[in-house]
Every structure is written in C-alpha cells, then in structure tokens.
Amino acid sequence: MPAPLLTMHGVSKRYGPTVALDGVDVAAKPGRVLALIGENGAGKSTLMKVLAGAVRPDAGTMTFADSPYAPNGPTAARAAGVAMIYQELNLAPDLSVEDNLMLGRERSTFGLLSRTEQRRRCRAALEKLGHGSLDVRTPVGRLPVGTRQVVEIARAVLDEARVVVFDEPTSSLPRKEAEALFAVIRTLTAEGAAVIYISHFLEEVRAICDDYAVLRDGRAVGSGELKDVTEPQLVSLMVGREVDELFPQVPHTPGEPLLTIDALTGADGTPRGASLEVRRGEILGVSGLIGAGRTELVRAIYGLDAVRSGTVRVNASPPGAGPRGRVRSGIGFVSEDRAGEGLMLNRTIAENATLGRLSPLSRGGFLNPAAPNAAAEGLIRRLGVKARGPRQTVGELSGGNQQKVAVSRVLHQQNDVWLLDEPTRGIDVGAKSDLYRLMGEAAAEGKAVLFVSSYLPELLAVCDRVAVMSRGELVAVRDADQWTAETAMATAIGAGDVSPEQTAQKTAGETS
Amino acid sequence: MKWASFRSALTTAGPALALIGIIAGFAFFDWQQDGESTFLTVRNLRVMVQDVLPVAVAALGMTVIIAAGGIDLSAGTMLALCAVVLAASLKAGCSAGTAMLLAVACGAACGALNGVLIASLGVVPFVVTLGTLGAFEGAAKIVAEETTVRPGRDAIPSWLGRLTSIQNDSLVLGLPGGAWVLLGLAIAVAVVLRLTVFGRHLFAIGSNEKTARLCGVSVGRTKVLVYALGGLLTGAAGVMQFSQLNAGSPTSGLGMELQVIAAVVIGGGSLSGGRGGVFGTLTGVAIVAAIESGGFQLGWSNPVQQIALGAIIVAAVAADRARARSGG
Ligand SMILES: Nc1ncnc2c1ncn2[C@@H]1O[C@H](COP(=O)(O)OP(=O)(O)OP(=O)(O)O)[C@@H](O)[C@H]1O
Ligand SMILES: [Mg+2]
Numbered sequence: 001m002p003a004p005l006l007t008m009h010g011v012s013k014r015y016g017p018t019v020a021l022d023g024v025d026v027a028a029k030p031g032r033v034l035a036l037i038g039e040n041g042a043g044k045s046t047l048m049k050v051l052a053g054a055v056r057p058d059a060g061t062m063t064f065a066d067s068p069y070a071p072n073g074p075t076a077a078r079a080a081g082v083a084m085i086y087q088e089l090n091l092a093p094d095l096s097v098e099d100n101l102m103l104g105r106e107r108s109t110f111g112l113l114s115r116t117e118q119r120r121r122c123r124a125a126l127e128k129l130g131h132g133s134l135d136v137r138t139p140v141g142r143l144p145v146g147t148r149q150v151v152e153i154a155r156a157v158l159d160e161a162r163v164v165v166f167d168e169p170t171s172s173l174p175r176k177e178a179e180a181l182f183a184v185i186r187t188l189t190a191e192g193a194a195v196i197y198i199s200h201f202l203e204e205v206r207a208i209c210d211d212y213a214v215l216r217d218g219r220a221v222g223s224g225e226l227k228d229v230t231e232p233q234l235v236s237l238m239v240g241r242e243v244d245e246l247f248p249q250v251p252h253t254p255g256e257p258l259l260t261i262d263a264l265t266g267a268d269g270t271p272r273g274a275s276l277e278v279r280r281g282e283i284l285g286v287s288g289l290i291g292a293g294r295t296e297l298v299r300a301i302y303g304l305d306a307v308r309s310g311t312v313r314v315n316a317s318p319p320g321a322g323p324r325g326r327v328r329s330g331i332g333f334v335s336e337d338r339a340g341e342g343l344m345l346n347r348t349i350a351e352n353a354t355l356g357r358l359s360p361l362s363r364g365g366f367l368n369p370a371a372p373n374a375a376a377e378g379l380i381r382r383l384g385v386k387a388r389g390p391r392q393t394v395g396e397l398s399g400g401n402q403q404k405v406a407v408s409r410v411l412h413q414q415n416d417v418w419l420l421d422e423p424t425r426g427i428d429v430g431a432k433s434d435l436y437r438l439m440g441e442a443a444a445e446g447k448a449v450l451f452v453s454s455y456l457p458e459l460l461a462v463c464d465r466v467a468v469m470s471r472g473e474l475v476a477v478r479d480a481d482q483w484t485a486e487t488a489m490a491t492a493i494g495a496g497d498v499s500p501e502q503t504a505q506k507t508a509g510e511t512s
Numbered sequence: 513m514k515w516a517s518f519r520s521a522l523t524t525a526g527p528a529l530a531l532i533g534i535i536a537g538f539a540f541f542d543w544q545q546d547g548e549s550t551f552l553t554v555r556n557l558r559v560m561v562q563d564v565l566p567v568a569v570a571a572l573g574m575t576v577i578i579a580a581g582g583i584d585l586s587a588g589t590m591l592a593l594c595a596v597v598l599a600a601s602l603k604a605g606c607s608a609g610t611a612m613l614l615a616v617a618c619g620a621a622c623g624a625l626n627g628v629l630i631a632s633l634g635v636v637p638f639v640v641t642l643g644t645l646g647a648f649e650g651a652a653k654i655v656a657e658e659t660t661v662r663p664g665r666d667a668i669p670s671w672l673g674r675l676t677s678i679q680n681d682s683l684v685l686g687l688p689g690g691a692w693v694l695l696g697l698a699i700a701v702a703v704v705l706r707l708t709v710f711g712r713h714l715f716a717i718g719s720n721e722k723t724a725r726l727c728g729v730s731v732g733r734t735k736v737l738v739y740a741l742g743g744l745l746t747g748a749a750g751v752m753q754f755s756q757l758n759a760g761s762p763t764s765g766l767g768m769e770l771q772v773i774a775a776v777v778i779g780g781g782s783l784s785g786g787r788g789g790v791f792g793t794l795t796g797v798a799i800v801a802a803i804e805s806g807g808f809q810l811g812w813s814n815p816v817q818q819i820a821l822g823a824i825i826v827a828a829v830a831a832d833r834a835r836a837r838s839g840g
C-alpha cells in the first residue's frame with residue numbers, strides 16, 4: 001500500500017450556526033481512487049472546496065507530497081497540482097470551448113494569443129476524453145449539459161494535476177461518456193495521480209474506486225478499502241441507520257389519459273412527431289441518451305420552447321400558452337439545469353418554493369408576509385430538506401437539498417401533471433427513495449408523472465411504463481417490465497424498437 | 513436563527529454605518545477648520561434635503577428597476593423632459609393639478625416605452641435606455657423649443673414652489689414639504705417591493721429570469737410595469753426639480769442618472785439584479801448628499817467631490833462583494 005499523497009487532518013468549517021465539517025481526517029493515495037461518500041449536506045463538497053483553496057477552513061492541516069499544504073486561493077491550489085471539477089458547472093457560457101479551457105492558462109507570445117498551439121492542446125485534452133470531434137469554437141452555453149461537463153473535465157486534464165477531485169461528475173453524463181470518464185480516471189491513476197471521487201451511485205463507486213471515506217453530518221465516520229465492505233454496510237455508514245427500501249412502492253392504478261401529446265414537433269426539429277399519453281395515476285419514464293431530445297420534449301410540452309406543429313392537451317383540452325398558461329392548467333416542471341434555470345440561488349427557500357403560486361398566499365396582489373414562510377416550512381418538513389429554515393438562501397444549501405427545493409415547487413403548485421427532468425440528479429440514496437415515494441404518492445392521488453432520467457435502473461423500478469427516445473424521436477413506449485437494460489440501450493442507440501425476443505435472438509446468434 | 517438575522521441586519525446597516533462615519537468625518541474637519549460646525553446644523557440639513565429631493569425620488573424608481581435586474585440610463589433626461597412638460601403646461605394655462613399629472617404621466621409613459629422596447633426587442637436595458645436617453649433629451653428640447661421654459665410667477669401655485677423651499681413659513685414639521693412626499697413615496701415603494709406579488713415577481717426576474725419564466729411569471733408584462741413605475745417616480749422627481757428651479761430646462765437632468773444609480777448601488781442595490789431596497793437607497797442618497805454638502809463646506813472643488821463620490825461607489829461595491837464572499 002503506497003503512502004498517502006495527500007492528507008487532511010482535523011479539518012473544520014462552520015457557516016454561521018451550521019457545522020459543515022467537524023474535525024475530518026481523510027487521506028488519498030497515489031495511483032488510487034478514493035470514494036468520498038455521504039448523504040446530502042454531509043460536507044463532501046465543502047471538504048473538497050477546502051482542498052481546492054476555495055474555502056478556508058476554521059481549523060485543520062493538510063499535507064501534500066510530504067510538505068505542508070495550505071492554498072490561499074483556487075489559483076494557488078491549481079498551481080500546486082490540485083484540480084477540481086465542481087458539482088455545479090463553472091464555465092463561462094458565452095465563451096467558446098477553447099476559451100473556457102484556456103481561461104487563465106492562455107498561451108501567448110509577446111502578449112498575442114497563439115491560437116494554433118491552444119487549439120492543439122484543447123483538441124488533445126478532448127481527444128483523451130473521447131470527444132475529439134467537438135468543435136472547440138462552439139460557445140459553451142449552446143452545448144447540452146452533458147457535453148458541458150466534458151469541457152469542465154478537460155480543464156483538469158489540461159492541468160496535468162496530481163490530485164484530481166470529481167464532485168459528482170457522472171450525474172449528468174450518459175453511460176458511454178461515463179465509461180469514457182472511467183477510462184480517463186484510470187489513465188490518471190496509472191500516471192500516479194490520486195483521484196477523489198464523490199458520487200451518490202454506489203455501483204459506480206464500486207466500479208471505479210479503490211478506497212472509501214464516508215462523511216456524516218460533517219464527520220468522517222468510516223474509511224478503508226472498498227473490497228472489505230458490502231453495499232448495505234456503506235449505506236448504513238452513510239445514513240446512520242438501515243435504509244429499508246431503495247425503491248418504495250406506493251400502490252397506484254393508471255386511469256384515463258390526463259396529458260396527451262400528439263405529433264409534437266419542436267421549432268428546431270426536436271422532438272420530432274412525438275405522440276404520448278400519460279394517464280392519471282401513472283408514472284411514465286423517459287429514457288434515452290443525452291442529446292436524444294428528452295429535455296427538448298418536456299420543454300416543448302411545458303411551452304418553454306417553441307413548437308412547429310402538434311398539440312398538447314390536458315384533460316382533453318388545450319392548456320394555456322407558455323409556461324404561465326401551463327402552470328395554470330396544472331402542469332408543473334422541474335428543470336434539469338438546477339443552478340441556471342431551476343432556482344434563484346440568491347433568494348430564500350420560501351421565495352423559490354412559492355414563486356409559481358402566490359395566489360393563495362396573497363389577497364388583491366398584497367402578500368401575506370408570513371404565508372410563504374409557513375408554506376415553505378411545510379415543504380421543508382415533507383421533503384426532509386436539510387436547512388436552517390424557510391428564510392435560508394438556497395445557494396447556501398448542499399446540491400441535493402437545492403434539488404429538493406426545486407422539486408418542492410410542483411407540490412406547492414398542486415400540479416396534476418408533473419414533468420420531472422432528471423429530478424434525482426445529485427441526490428443521496430435516502431433522498432432518492434423519498435422522491436420515488438413522493439412520485440408514487442402523486443400517482444396514487446391520480447396525478448400524471450412524466451419522469452425523465454438517464455439512470456435506467458430507477459426508471460425500470462419506479463415507472464409503470466417507460467418510453468425510449470432516440471435522435472429526437474419517441475421510438476417505443478412499453479410497460480416497464482417489458483424492458484431490459486439491453487433492449488432499452490439498443491433502442492436508445494438507434495437500433496429501432498428492439499423487443500425482448502429480438503435481443504434474445506441476437507445474443508443467441510452472437511454466442512453461437 | 514439569531515446569527516442569520518444579526519448578519520442580515522449588518523448587511524442592511526453597512527451603508528448606514530458608512531453614512532454615520534462620513535457625517536462624523538465631515539463634522540469633525542469642518543469644526544477643526546472654523547472652530548464651529550456649519551455642517552452639522554439644522555439649517556444645513558434642510559439645505560441638503562432641499563438639494564437632494566429630485567435625486568432621492570428618482571432613486572426610488574431606479575431601485576425598483578435595478579432590483580428587477582434592469583438599469584435606466586435615460587432617467588436623467590426623462591426627468592428633465594417631465595419638468596419641461598410641467599413648465600410648458602403651466603405656461604399654456606393648465607391648472608397646477610393637471611400640469612403635475614401630465615408630468616408624472618409623461619414619466620410613466622417614457623418608462624413604459626423603455627419597458628416595451630426592452631421586453632419586445634430582447635435588447636439589453638443598458639443599450640435601450642442609452643438610446644432613449646438621447647431621444648428624451650431631444651423630445652424635451654422640442655417641447656421647450658430649445659430654451660428654458662419659464663411660466664410666469666402667477667402661473668406657479670405657491671404650494672408647488674414651497675415643496676422644496678426652506679423658507680421658515682414653508683416648512684412642514686421642520687422640513688421642506690417635499691421631504692414628507694419623499695417619505696410617503698418611499699413607504700409606498702417599500703410596500704410594493706416587499707409585500708406584493710408584483711414585488712416578488714420583479715425580484716424573481718432580477719435574480720434569475722429563467723426561473724421566473726419557468727414559474728409562470730409574465731416576464732414581459734412585469735418588466736413593462738417595472739419601467740413604467742420607475743418612470744412615474746422619475747416624473748415625480750421632475751416635479752421636485754421644477755419646484756426648485758421654477759422653470760423647466762431640457763438639459764437640467766443631464767448626468768443626473770449617474771448620481772441616481774450611484775445612490776442605489778451605494779445603498780446595496782446590485783447591478784446584476786435581485787437586490788436592492790428602499791432603506792438602503794435612501795441611505796445611499798444621504799451619502800451622496802453628505803459628500804456634496806460636506807465637500808462644499810470644506811471648500812472642495814467640484815472635481816474633488818466627484819472623485820470622492822466615485823471612491824465611495826467603488827468602496828460600497830467592494831464591501832458588498834467581500835460580504836457576499838465571506839458567505840454563511
Ligand atoms: N456557503 C454556505 N453558506 C452556508 N452554509 C453552507 C454553505 N455551503 C455549504 N453549507 C452547508 O454546509 C453543509 C455541507 O454542505 P456540502 O455542500 O458540503 O454537502 P455535500 O455533502 O456536498 O452534499 P450534496 O451531496 O447534497 O452535494 C450543508 O448543511 C450546507 O447547507
Ligand atoms: Mg455536494
């Protein structure tokens with residue numbers, strides 16, 4: 001076992017009354033991947049921000065390559081060889097891929113940018129991530145979230161860092177890119193780097209990590225080698241109790257159609273001729289690769305993106321125009337882009353949760369000042385948001401708790417149709433299971449839930465039916481138990497509507 | 513909980529502490545210079561209030577606009593246009609009430625025009641209002657026929673002139689009447705910002721326009737209303753200015769928008785939107801007024817005052833950033 005390349009000792013950090021970190025000890029070894037796991041708000045991101053020089057700890061010491069390490073800012077940390085890929089993407093949306101990658105590392109001769117050299121280095125970095133074909137001149141804001149993440153990771157590759165931290169890197173990556181990322185991580189460790197990997201996906205942690213460290217309520221509660229622990233042991237370390245059910249089942253029966261979309265085609269061609277019916281009391285999953293048009297589909301349904309042709313109906317009648325009309329017709333939407341679109345990070349939980357429906361909290365245009373806080377208090381309790389209270393600024397919450405606030409809005413709005421775009425991204429096991437239960441309860445109350453996710457196992461476990469999209473088209477909708485991971489993947493990558501029998505034949509053919 | 517409320521109290525108190533410091537500083541140096549303070553006197557306070565009334569009223573409007581993530585560079589020339597409209601209507605024989613209504617309506621219409629252009633063209637407010645800045649000045653010159661409009665003494669009702677007068681017989685409870693009008697408007701704007709659905713919507717647009725849209729806020733309509741409300745207050749500021757000058761000059765508002773924006777920013781309004789409040793803005797206005805008056809008492813030249821004000825703006829924004837960064 002190699003000696004640690006980096007150790008953190010007794011690190012503490014308070015935010016006002018919140019103890020984010022309480023004397024944490026962690027060590028990362030060269031050539032190995034350390035999994036840093038824990039519930040939402042456990043302090044993982046804070047610990048890594050301390051490491052990356054973005055947050056100054058109240059107490060504690062760090063050692064990096066046998067010498068004391070105390071970065072006085074992110075630039076110092078980067079110069080020392082610590083690279084960080086944050087949970088919330090940190091890119092300038094108007095700048096091109098190349099400019100984002102080179103920001104702060106511009107190559108110049110006599111003050112003039114040497115474009116060719118820059119471009120070559122960017123291409124090389126993207127190549128390493130399996131994205132050599134990405135046009136480096138595209139403004140980052142125009143790329144889908146998944147690709148934006150790749151750009152973010154390419155930044156660390158460019159730095160040739162010796163400690164690389166990934167804060168939930170795969171939460172917005174499709175399978176194939178996740179595998180490509182794992183390959184990159186292996187390249188990094190093979191070159192002797194220490195990688196710290198934060199994730200809520202335990203399978204993934206198993207697949208890529210060697211060691212683990214568990215945080216709970218700001219304390220390190222366990223660490224060691226992954227091969228010595230079982231999954232349930234890890235989970236109970238994380239939550240401090242046994243999690244009874246990962247996929248709680250709330251009995252519900254689908255009824256008559258509530259949301260009907262017919263030949264819906266977006267202004268820019270995605271989705272293309274999508275027809276779908278979501279019934280009362282039904283959870284309908286939408287699967288597919290990133291870029292398949294799932295987000296475009298829900299945005300078109302919600303009236304956020306322009307539509308070329310086709311209709312959307314709720315309860316057989318057309319809903320109001322635009323998001324405003326949709327909300328009034330009982331449709332609620334959770335955006336996949338939490339920080340950019342879903343939330344007002346500088347405003348309070350109460351303001352964020354209630355913005356979509358202020359009418360019951362006001363009279364004649366005048367707000368009842370206490371009402372939003374009271375409403376939010378109920379939502380915080382219902383969803384188990386870890387926060388000081390309804391007046392806390394959303395930007396101060398941990399990623400998973402921010403997501404819960406975004407989801408709380410559809411509850412407050414009392415919507416009958418829920419459009420959830422990647423709602424489980426970045427939330428912990430316990431919170432995921434809470435969210436599945438919430439969807440189940442909504443279905444049991446006769447609501448229609450459209451659930452977009454890149455994580456097929458959850459779709460297969462909680463949905464009644466699952467639709468698969470491929471290249472802008474809704475290829476197939478089937479009962480969840482009629483899909484397998486293989487058929488869904490084959491359909492998603494464009495092999496057409498692959499039924500279980502066909503794959504069975506195909507695999508049989510291949511093995512024979 | 514306690515800590516949070518303490519911290520938010522500190523955030524709002526920051527500009528107020530700065531104001532106290534600035535006043536104390538001027539009072540001290542002034543006292544050192546002449547052996548007695550002419551700065552810290554009731555009379556000087558009245559003069560300061562009198563001078564700053566137009567900027568103060570316009571700053572209330574700007575607070576609304578900046579909180580909604582916008583900016584109005586045309587506020588200065590719009591103010592002059594409204595003052596000219598008031599002067600011209602009085603000269604044409606309108607009753608004082610009608611003339612005032614016209615001036616304020618002119619402001620609201622100009623603001624609404626800004627709002628419609630911003631909402632419908634999707635051009636950033638900075639550019640749109642840079643354009644209307646020139647347009648409003650041109651309009652004011654047309655209305656004023658390129659001179660200063662002076663309605664006769666008897667066309668101006670005495671109460672309109674007294675609004676900003678510090679003559680003993682026109683004071684109301686020790687201050688010019690306009691100060692109480694300002695207070696009333698300030699309370700009204702504070703209520704709009706904090707206690708109405710419209711206020712929630714405009715802060716939402718200022719914080720994250722995409723979220724506002726997602727939550728069904730009618731962004732375009734709200735923006736038009738925001739700029740119209742800002743314009744209405746600018747119109748009221750024009751009335752104040754007319755009351756000071758007893759005349760309407762098409763160029764009397766040039767550069768005033770900078771003082772107005774400065775007051776809002778010093779008071780904690782954020783040019784990236786989503787932050788700003790009446791209390792902060794009034795504090796910012798008071799700081800602007802104190803620097804002008806205190807600098808004058810100490811014999812600072814105009815350029816020196818300008819530099820001092822510039823320094824305060826930068827310091828205010830820097831302090832604000834530092835507070836935001838320290839977090840938690
Ligand atoms: N800037 C801040 N101001 C106040 N509190 C903060 C701030 N940043 C983090 N916190 C608090 O510190 C705690 C730890 O947050 P952190 O973001 O480290 O959690 P996390 O383990 O990364 O969770 P997640 O899995 O949800 O991302 C939380 O309770 C959070 O609310
Ligand atoms: Mg985190």
